[in-house]
Amino acid sequence: MIRAHIMPLTVLLPLVGAYFILLVGSKHRSLARNVALVTTGATFAMVCFITYLVSNQGTLFYHLGGWAPPLGIELQADPITAFLLLTFAGVSFFVILFAYDILPDEINSKVITRYYALYLVLLGALLGIVLSNDFFNMYVFLEISSIAAAALVAVNGDKLAMEASIKYLVMSTLGSGTVLMGIAGLYMVTGYLNLDYLAGALPQAYASYPLTVLMTLAMLTVGIAVKAALFPLHVWLPDAHGSAPTSSSAILSGLVVKVYIAVLLKLLYRVFPLDFLTTLPLQGSLLVMATLGIFIGSIMAIRQKDIKKMLAYSTVAQIGYVFLGIGLFSEKAMTGAILHVFNHAVMKSMLFLSVGLLIKYSGKRTIADLAGLGRVYPIPMIAFSVGALSMVGIPPLSGFISKWYLGLGALEANHLPFLLVLLLSSLLNGFYYMPIVIAGFFKKETVEIQTHKVPMGAQISLIVLIGATFFFGLFSNIVVDFLAPTVQGLFEVFGGGI
Amino acid sequence: MRDIIVQVVARMMIPYLQLYGLYIILFGHNSPGGGFAGGTVIASSLILYVLAFGIDDEDLRLSGSVARVIESCGALAYVGIGLAGIFLGANFLSNKGAGFPLGIPGRFLSGGTIVLLTISIGLKVASTMITLFTNLAEKEKEEE
Numbered sequence: 001m002i003r004a005h006i007m008p009l010t011v012l013l014p015l016v017g018a019y020f021i022l023l024v025g026s027k028h029r030s031l032a033r034n035v036a037l038v039t040t041g042a043t044f045a046m047v048c049f050i051t052y053l054v055s056n057q058g059t060l061f062y063h064l065g066g067w068a069p070p071l072g073i074e075l076q077a078d079p080i081t082a083f084l085l086l087t088f089a090g091v092s093f094f095v096i097l098f099a100y101d102i103l104p105d106e107i108n109s110k111v112i113t114r115y116y117a118l119y120l121v122l123l124g125a126l127l128g129i130v131l132s133n134d135f136f137n138m139y140v141f142l143e144i145s146s147i148a149a150a151a152l153v154a155v156n157g158d159k160l161a162m163e164a165s166i167k168y169l170v171m172s173t174l175g176s177g178t179v180l181m182g183i184a185g186l187y188m189v190t191g192y193l194n195l196d197y198l199a200g201a202l203p204q205a206y207a208s209y210p211l212t213v214l215m216t217l218a219m220l221t222v223g224i225a226v227k228a229a230l231f232p233l234h235v236w237l238p239d240a241h242g243s244a245p246t247s248s249s250a251i252l253s254g255l256v257v258k259v260y261i262a263v264l265l266k267l268l269y270r271v272f273p274l275d276f277l278t279t280l281p282l283q284g285s286l287l288v289m290a291t292l293g294i295f296i297g298s299i300m301a302i303r304q305k306d307i308k309k310m311l312a313y314s315t316v317a318q319i320g321y322v323f324l325g326i327g328l329f330s331e332k333a334m335t336g337a338i339l340h341v342f343n344h345a346v347m348k349s350m351l352f353l354s355v356g357l358l359i360k361y362s363g364k365r366t367i368a369d370l371a372g373l374g375r376v377y378p379i380p381m382i383a384f385s386v387g388a389l390s391m392v393g394i395p396p397l398s399g400f401i402s403k404w405y406l407g408l409g410a411l412e413a414n415h416l417p418f419l420l421v422l423l424l425s426s427l428l429n430g431f432y433y434m435p436i437v438i439a440g441f442f443k444k445e446t447v448e449i450q451t452h453k454v455p456m457g458a459q460i461s462l463i464v465l466i467g468a469t470f471f472f473g474l475f476s477n478i479v480v481d482f483l484a485p486t487v488q489g490l491f492e493v494f495g496g497g498i
Numbered sequence: 499m500r501d502i503i504v505q506v507v508a509r510m511m512i513p514y515l516q517l518y519g520l521y522i523i524l525f526g527h528n529s530p531g532g533g534f535a536g537g538t539v540i541a542s543s544l545i546l547y548v549l550a551f552g553i554d555d556e557d558l559r560l561s562g563s564v565a566r567v568i569e570s571c572g573a574l575a576y577v578g579i580g581l582a583g584i585f586l587g588a589n590f591l592s593n594k595g596a597g598f599p600l601g602i603p604g605r606f607l608s609g610g611t612i613v614l615l616t617i618s619i620g621l622k623v624a625s626t627m628i629t630l631f632t633n634l635a636e637k638e639k640e641e642e
Contacts (some may be wrong), residue, residue, distance in 0.1 A: 008580075008590040016577055023570040026563065066588055066595040 002046075006053065007062045007075040007131055010046045010085070014039055014124035018117040025113030033100055036116040040093040040123065047089040047127075051082040055482060061133075069134070069194040076133035076195075079486045080338060083479065084262050087342045088126045088255050091349050092119070094461040095254075098353050099247040101455035102360065106245050108156055115155050122148035122251070126259045134193040135183045138263060142179065146172040146227065149256045152248040153240050164239035171226055171236040178223030185216035186271075199271050206276070214280070220267055221282065228260035230323055231293030234316045238300070241312035246356025249308060253315045254349035258341045261322055265338075269490040274329060286327030291421050293320030298428035305366050307355050310432060311348065314391065317425065318344045324418060325406050333409020334487050335480060340402035342479075343390070343472065347399060350465040351387040353458070354380040361452050367436055372445030379454060381440045383462040388433035390469050393426045398473040405480075500552065508550035515543035523620035527609035533619025540620070541627030553635050562632040565625040572622030579611050579618065 002009065017039030025032040054060060054077050064073040077085070096119070099106075107115050125148060128141035150172065154165035187193055189209045190201040206213045222233075229237040241253045268277060277283065297317030304310035318340070325337025357380045358373050359365055374381035390399035403422055410418035472479065516539075523536030583592035593610040594600055601608030 005584050005590060009584075012577055012580075012590075016574065019570040019573045023567060023574070026566070063589060065583070065591040065593060 006046060006050055007060065007077060008064065010043060010050060011124055011128045011131060013043050013046065014120040018120035021113055021117045029113065032113040032116045036096050036120060037100060039120055040096045043123065044089040044093040047085045050077055051086055054079055054082040070192050070197045073137055074133040074194055075131045077131060079483055081130055083338065083342065083483060084130045085127060087345050091254050091345050092123045092251055094464055095247050095250050095349055098458045098461035100457035102458060103247060111155055118148050118151050122152065126255060129259050130262050133195050136193045139180055139183055143176055145256060145259060146176060149252055153244040156245060161243040164243045168236045168240040175223045175226030178219050182216040182219035182223060185212055189213060195266060195270050202271065217272060224260045224264045228257050229316055229319055230289050231296055231316060231320060237316055238309055238312040241315060242306065242309040246353060250349040250352040253312065253352060254345040257319060258345055261341055264326065268326065274491065278329065283327055283329060286323055290320045290323035290327055293317060294421060294425045298425055302432045307365060307367050311351055311355060315348060321406060325409060328409045328413045328415060330409045330413040331487055331491055332405050332412045335483060336402050336405030336409050338483060339405055339479065343398040343402045346465055346468050347387045347390045350383050350462065354383040354462060357454065357458060370436055371439040371443040374440035376451055377454060379459050379462055383466055385437045386466050386469050388437050391433055392429045396470065396473050398469050401473055401476040504550045508546050512543045512547055516540055519543065523616055526616040527612040528604060533616040534623050537620040537623025538627060541624040544628055545631050562629060565628045568621055568625040569629060572618045572625065575618035576615060579614050
């Protein structure tokens with residue numbers, strides 16, 4: 001039974017968990033975190049099962065209520081979707097495991113049950129966005145995710161986080177509004193919301209209403225770019241991710257900005273024909289924005305004194321890489337972009353978690369104060385170093401693989417300058433990550449460090465994330481082979497053109 | 499602000515508002531309306547009560563904690579009805595396909611699970627509105 005209905009059940013499980021927590025959590029505080037841990041764990045297991053089914057049977061479809069599209073709501077899982085699902089469910093499980101003993105100290109005890117509930121709602125929304133095969137459901141889940149994400153930033157109610165959260169909410173609501181207008185436009189000219197039907201009806205719609213179709217494409221791209229923090233629409237990100245509690249920063253920087261990239265992938269590669277996109281100035285603008293994002297994000301990160309702000313700016317730069325991969329319109333670059341979504345999710349959540357732990361124990365947020373902490377807290381500092389090295393792109397680590405594929409993609413698409421961009425930006429990444437690693441292990445501590453015991457859950461979760469960084473760096477071919485047919489398919493399907 | 503005119507008018511209006519809200523929810527499957535619209539109407543009647551009689555009046559006001567429980571139950575009920583479709587051998591949220599009787603179109607007892615779904619949405623929306631309102635009102639009271 002579960003086998004046939006796995007997709008809706010996967011989206012429902014976190015949502016049911018969230019309402020269950022709200023129902024019983026106010027009376028039994030300690031129950032909330034256990035429910036959250038079990039729910040995210042079970043979701044992760046179900047997503048693994050989806051991946052297994054996809055790898056055996058190919059793309060899965062599910063029609064809610066038994067109504068076939070275009071009338072009904074359709075869920076779809078292909079290898080790319082399954083890989084993204086695995087990223088989202090896996091990372092959020094390890095973040096909750098990490099936070100098991102740490103969150104109660106960090107979050108006001110009045111709101112902690114609601115925090116877990118919001119976290120699960122956010123996870124459900126992320127999985128829903130990835131699985132939906134029609135734009136309207138995607139939009140509904142987008143809204144759920146942006147409201148839940150803004151609430152996760154503001155949860156403690158301190159002034160900085162409140163301000164950042166309002167900024168985030170305003171920007172992301174603007175983004176959603178733009179996306180909704182775009183979806184309305186597509187529906188107006190084609191009469192469909194289902195992605196496959198849209199793709200079929202679009203050529204004719206373009207012949208009749210060229211301006212409307214172009215307008216909707218522009219609106220959808222810009223709306224998604226705001227939410228995914230593509231430069232210069234990233235202004236909300238550093239504040240929101242920098243001031244949120246540790247586990248929120250990890251999931252926001254690692255996952256929430258990525259889900260909008262999943263939407264963009266579906267939009268650009270499954271709905272709009274590729275040879276139509278290449279006739280537009282879209283590619284140029286994506287590539288320019290991505291390149292500017294990479295450089296300016298890195299330069300701003302170098303200038304930061306606050307370590308969480310630095311990591312947040314680094315996310316702006318890394319999002320640039322993903323957009324670069326999407327904008328190059330080549331198979332290899334596309335693989336690189338999808339890999340980077342995963343690799344960055346693992347690396348950045350690991351960085352935010354380890355930094356959160358170090359901040360918690362040392363009580364300092366500035367980069368200079370992290371000196372010498374590596375000798376007292378080896379596991380968090382090793383996790384930070386592995387994440388940092390992977391960000392820079394040192395070979396056996398997973399960050400190298402995604403950059404390698406982006407580089408190959410730049411070659412394949414004959415856009416050689418972007419190789420230089422990749423090299424230079426890796427150098428810039430080294431500029432702001434390496435000093436912290438060196439100071440953490442080799443410099444004398446500037447403040448007196450008290451020794452605390454790092455909780456078991458946090459250690460396990462960091463070790464697993466370190467392991468994942470190594471594993472997907474050394475055995476990236478597993479993932480690449482899994483994704484290859486679908487990625488090739490994306491580039492083959494649209495031969496007809498508009 | 500305790501105004502006798504507001505209180506008398508509110509006392510007269512609230513039963514009708516609630517009845518109207520119930521009507522919108524229960525006839526959502528046959529006529530314009532549904533869970534969301536009806537839920538907000540019911541919530542507005544309860545909010546009107548608090549506005550007229552004050553947040554401290556505990557007699558009839560729906561307290562925040564009760565509202566929160568109803569809210570979760572409404573959402574879980576919706577999921578439960580959806581899962582019933584799976585247990586009966588059809589897809590999630592299946593209606594006729596899972597064997598629910600559809601009845602005669604236009605009658606009150608028709609449309610299979612839809613009336614149950616609108617009721618759970620109505621519960622959820624009404625209690626959410628009240629939770630939002632009481633949260634804001636109580637926050638203000640704390641700050642004073």
